[in-house]
Amino acid sequence: DSGVTQTPKHLITATGQRVTLRCSPRSGDLSVYWYQQSLDQGLQFLIQYYNGEERAKGNILERFSAQQFPDLHSELNLSSLELGDSALYFCASSFREGLVHEQFFGPGTRLTVL
């Protein structure tokens, strides 16, 4: 158990819908990262937050947005869903930057868009 929690574990929805994925980082970790794993694109970095502020952005679609709250949990919002958004979405967290290198991953949320 990495200490990172993600809910829900599975999500099935229809095209055009909007969903919210939730992540709670390990206790004490200030940074949260979101990654998408799909068969055609592999594992891709989406976005990073550090202590509530956006720190880095990767291949995140405009239909997707995220935020990190004062209690450090994070949410990834996916809207106007398309079939191609079906993927495994991971949240990862890390300790104070520069001190610990590992990113600890949550169990992932498997999103299926029908």
Next chain:
Amino acid sequence: AQKITQTQPGMFVQEKEAVTLDCTYDTSDPSYGLFWYKQPSSGEMIFLIYQGSYDQQNATEGRYSLNFQKARKSANLVISASQLGDSAMYFCAMREGQGDYKLSFGAGTTVTVRA
């Protein structure tokens, strides 16, 4: 351009034998870190080992060791004494620079351990 290249899509290894998973990387940043993660069929991503670009010695963690050849830009993972539970997908990843800590992942290598 691909930052991380894993050229072996799949490998078979006999139980108790060692296996080497190849990883080459591309960066012009002098400060970077290299990671290996294991993804079993259940889907979670398990951190295995880390190597910093300035580390003088190769990283080791139990049965995992990282063969870091900086001039060749390679960071191969060696799993010694393979066990059936080692059957999984293995990903090599890289963090560049000091500004953010996002990881770039390779395509992965599937390892199947045979009894």
